[in-house]
Amino acid sequence: MAKYLLKRLLQSLVVLVVVSAVIFFTVRLSPSDPIASITKGKTVTAQVREDLLRRFNLDKSPIQQYYLWIGGMLKGDFGESYQYRQPVSLLVSQRVKTTVQLAALSTVLAILIAVPLGIVLAVKANSFTDKALSIISLVFVASPTFLIGVIFMLVFALRLKWFPSMGTGSFRHLVLPSCAMAINMVALTSRITRQSMIEELSSDYITAAYAKGVGPLRIIFIHALRNAVIPVITITSLQIGGMLVGAVLVETVFAMGGLGDLLISSIKSSDYPVVQGVTMMMIVVYCALSVVVDTLYAIIDPRIRLQ
C-alpha cells in the first residue's frame, strides 16, 4: 500500500513540474507587451519602464524567471498581479472561499441525490420512471452548466424571487449556483450508479445471496452497493476537474466574484502572474484530489494495489 501510494505521489509530482513549465513558458510566448498590461496601455518613460521590468523580474532571462517563480511558489509567493498591484496569493485568498463553498456544496448535493437515485433506477430498471428519467438525464448531461444557471436565475431568482440573483454573502446566495452545478453531476453520476448497480445485481453472488434467504435491502445496500460504488468514485473524481471549470462558469453567471471571476478577468487583461498562479493552483488541487481518490480506490478494491 505504501509503495503504491509513493509511486502515485512521485508520478503526480513529475507531472506537476512539467505542467508548471508548460504554463510558464506558454504564457511567455505571448506577443503582447507585459508593460502595456501593467500600465493599462499608458505610455511611460524609459525610466519607469525599466523600474517596472525590474519590479516584476521581467529583466531576467526566462529560465531565471521560471526558477524565481517556482521558488516563490514553494514559499507561498505566487508573484504580483499586474492589474491590481497586489500579491496573487492575497487576491486568491480573498476569493477562494466562494469557490470552495460552491464546489463542496454542489458535490455533496450531487452525491446525495445521484447515488440513491441511481439505486432506485437500477432496482426499477426498464420501468416507466426509469425510462423517463433516463431521457431527462440525457438532456441534462448535454446542457452546458451556464445554461442551467441562466435558466435557474430566470425562473427562481427573477420570476419567483425565491433566491437572490447575484452576489455572495449568505447561504441563500449559494443555493442556485450549487444546484446549477450539481444537476450536471447528478445526471451523469446517477446513470453510472444505475449501470453499475444493474451489473452487480445481475451477477451470480447476488443470486446466491437470494438463495440463502438474504433480505432485499441487505442485498442492495450491503452486497451490491459496495461493489457498485467503485465506478461511481471514478466518475466523481473525473468530475472534479470539470467542477473547477464549472465553478468558473457558474460564478460568471451569478456574478459571485470567486476564483473563476478572477481568472477570467485576468485572462482578458493579460494579467499573467494571476493567470499562471490560479491555473497552477487549480491543477495542484486537481492532482491532489485524484491522488486521494486513487488511494481511496486502493483501500476499497485490493485488486488495484496489486497491479
Added chain:
Amino acid sequence: MLKAIIGQKTSKKNSYGKLLTPSFAISLVIFIAIVVLSAFAPVFATHDPNKNELQSSLAGPSKSHWLGCDVNGRDLYSRVLYGGRTALMGALGVVGLSIVLGIPLGLVCGYVGGLADTLIMRLCDVILAFPTLLLAFLFVATFGRGITISVVALGIVYVPMLTRLTRSLAIVEKNKTYVSAAISLGYSPLRIMYRHILPNCISTILVQLTLDLGYAILDLSSLSFLGLGVIEPTADWGAMLGQGRLYLLVNPYLSTVPGAVIVLSVVSLNIFSDCLRQYLDHTQVQLPSFEEYASRLEKQQKPQESGA
C-alpha cells in the same frame, strides 16, 4: 476518459443490430436539420445577422422578427442560424485537429511502442492534468481571444483521449494474425498501420468522434459564453447566450433559444453516437478462438460417430 464513460449506456434494447431505430432516426433528422439550417443560413435567414436596428433593440417576437431582437437590434432568428455555422464549424475544427494529431500518435504508440510510446503517453498525461477548459484558458490568455485560438486549444485538449483510444485498439489488433501476415509479406509499418490496423479500429473511433463533436460544441460555447471565444459581432450560440443573459427579464428568448439549440444538437449527437455504438457492437463479428473452433468441430463430428 470521462467522455468515454458517458458514452456507455446500459440498456441493450437495441440488440437486434438494426441501425434504423426510432431514436436513431429522430436524432439524425434533428441533427441534419440543424446542420442544413446553419449551412444554408443565408437562404433561411430573414435578416442580416450583423445589421444593427437600434429602434428595435430588445424587441419581442413579432411578424418581421420571429424571435425578437438583441440589444443591438439584430434579428435573433437569423443570428441563431449564423451562430450555428460558427458553432458547428468550430466543433468540426476541434474534432478534425484531434483526428489529425490523435490517430497517428495513437497508432505509433500502439503499433511501434517502445520509447515513442512512453514519450507520447507522458505528454498526454501532462495535457490531461489540465481540467478540460483550463488549457484553453491558458492559450487564450497567451495568444488573445478568437475562434481560431479556441479551436486550436480545444483540439489539443481533445488529442490525448483519441490517442489513448487508438493506442488501446491498435495494441489489440497488433497481436492478430493478419498483422503478422502483413509483416511477413514485407509491408512497411506505415502501410500496416494505415491500411490494415486503422480500418479495423475505425468503427470504435467513429463512435467516439461523434460523441466528441457534441462535447466540442459544449466546450466551445462555454469559451464564447465567458467572452474568450468569438469576437463581436460574429454570431455564436455561446456568445449570444452570454450576452442575452443580461436582458433575461426583457427578452428571455435571447439566451434560452441559443441554449435550447446547443442542447438539441448535443443530445442528438449523443443519441446518434449511442445507437451507432450499439449497432457496431452487434455487427462486430467475433471470430471464434482456436478452442471454440475445435469444440465446434467436435460437436459436428459426434452425431456422425453415433450414427455410424
